[in-house]
Amino acid sequence: MHKHYDRHPTGAFSMVNDASMNESEQLKVLRDRIDSIDDQIGKLISERAQCAQDVAEVKKSANPEEAAKSFYRPEREAQVLRKAMERNQGPLSNEEMARLFREIMSACLALEQPIKVAFLGPEGTFTQQAALKHFGHSAIAMPFSAIDEVFREVEAGAVNYGVVPVENSTEGVVNHTLDNFMTSNLKICGEVELRIHQNLLISDVTHVKNISRIYSHSQSLAQCRKWLDAHYPNAERIAVSSNAEAAKRLKGEWNAAAIAGSMAAELYGLKVLAEKIEDEPDNSTRFLIIGTESVPASGDDKTSLVVAMRNEPGALHNLLEPFHRHNIDLTRVESRPARTGAWTYVFFIDFSGHAQDAEVSKVLNEVSSRAADLKLLGSYPKAVL
Numbered sequence: 001m002h003k004h005y006d007r008h009p010t011g012a013f014s015m016v017n018d019a020s021m022n023e024s025e026q027l028k029v030l031r032d033r034i035d036s037i038d039d040q041i042g043k044l045i046s047e048r049a050q051c052a053q054d055v056a057e058v059k060k061s062a063n064p065e066e067a068a069k070s071f072y073r074p075e076r077e078a079q080v081l082r083k084a085m086e087r088n089q090g091p092l093s094n095e096e097m098a099r100l101f102r103e104i105m106s107a108c109l110a111l112e113q114p115i116k117v118a119f120l121g122p123e124g125t126f127t128q129q130a131a132l133k134h135f136g137h138s139a140i141a142m143p144f145s146a147i148d149e150v151f152r153e154v155e156a157g158a159v160n161y162g163v164v165p166v167e168n169s170t171e172g173v174v175n176h177t178l179d180n181f182m183t184s185n186l187k188i189c190g191e192v193e194l195r196i197h198q199n200l201l202i203s204d205v206t207h208v209k210n211i212s213r214i215y216s217h218s219q220s221l222a223q224c225r226k227w228l229d230a231h232y233p234n235a236e237r238i239a240v241s242s243n244a245e246a247a248k249r250l251k252g253e254w255n256a257a258a259i260a261g262s263m264a265a266e267l268y269g270l271k272v273l274a275e276k277i278e279d280e281p282d283n284s285t286r287f288l289i290i291g292t293e294s295v296p297a298s299g300d301d302k303t304s305l306v307v308a309m310r311n312e313p314g315a316l317h318n319l320l321e322p323f324h325r326h327n328i329d330l331t332r333v334e335s336r337p338a339r340t341g342a343w344t345y346v347f348f349i350d351f352s353g354h355a356q357d358a359e360v361s362k363v364l365n366e367v368s369s370r371a372a373d374l375k376l377l378g379s380y381p382k383a384v385l
């Protein structure tokens, strides 16, 4: 402990590590020091916010049309967060440090114009949590009840971005999201990863000993299947449209419980009867940010494609071979049934790199010449947080 404080740049502990001072004197010295640091942090944050406002002015005069849509720059934000992590010397973890910077940027951006984000609702879903993790709490996050609606709101320009789930580590892909990409012209502008912790929630009228119905989204019920088998083998499992909806339903039901995240518990005033009940300890979900514009390279990016191959021998090999030859790291290959006769196989492919990188652009040309159809869904910064 002593050593740890000694290394700290403020040297605050060594300042008070003096036998002549009693506890309250030591605390006074440390708290005065904290007050003076806070004073400096406050001034620096204001100065930073002023700079961000000046950036907005520059953007407005250079390109008023673009600026009217949004000042938000996903690639720049990813770089700021990565720098915050690289600079970090502790004692805070890199993630904590980046989270603080995430909120500072969110507030700076909102000074000009809060960003509007549609998410798969209702309030209290994991998708809302993902939206806030990605854009910070100064964004205006608006719930929509279906993935298609989130796509439509972004297409219509009613919001700047949308957030939809795309895959879960336990339960696999969210087909509905992939299907929307086949027909939409929206671009993927970012990704968010969220550790998913499930809780068994009850209301204030629940008889804990008489729980005979458990509500949740089918994905969450599946993520907690073994736990439910062990603890509530006889309770009926009822799939509803979202975890937040499950939490909402508990009101007034004395024999029911819900499985949902802690955000839903807080929002609907529910009690956590058991926490972290997911079967896989690293249960996590990946979400995509969808928008109308392509994102320039951030220096550490991912690209997503949807490719249709002709129904012929070796089709999958022909599709993947150029990636291997150009040494490009595939992070996901997913196949989906085609919707039209011409699209016999449809593959969703994610790989490391940006469409504008020289090697990636060579691969895209080669794959495109072999494929019946190829659609670039977007290049975007890899999840930082």
Ligand SMILES: C=C(O[C@@H]1C=C(C(=O)O)C=C[C@H]1O)C(=O)O
Pocket (backbone or CB within 6 Å): 051, 052, 055, 056, 071, 072, 073, 074, 076, 077, 080, 104, 105, 106, 108, 109
């Ligand atoms: C200040 C800028 O605009 C926005 C605010 C940012 C910030 O606060 O650091 C970063 C990127 C943009 O979303 C910028 O483009 O640099």
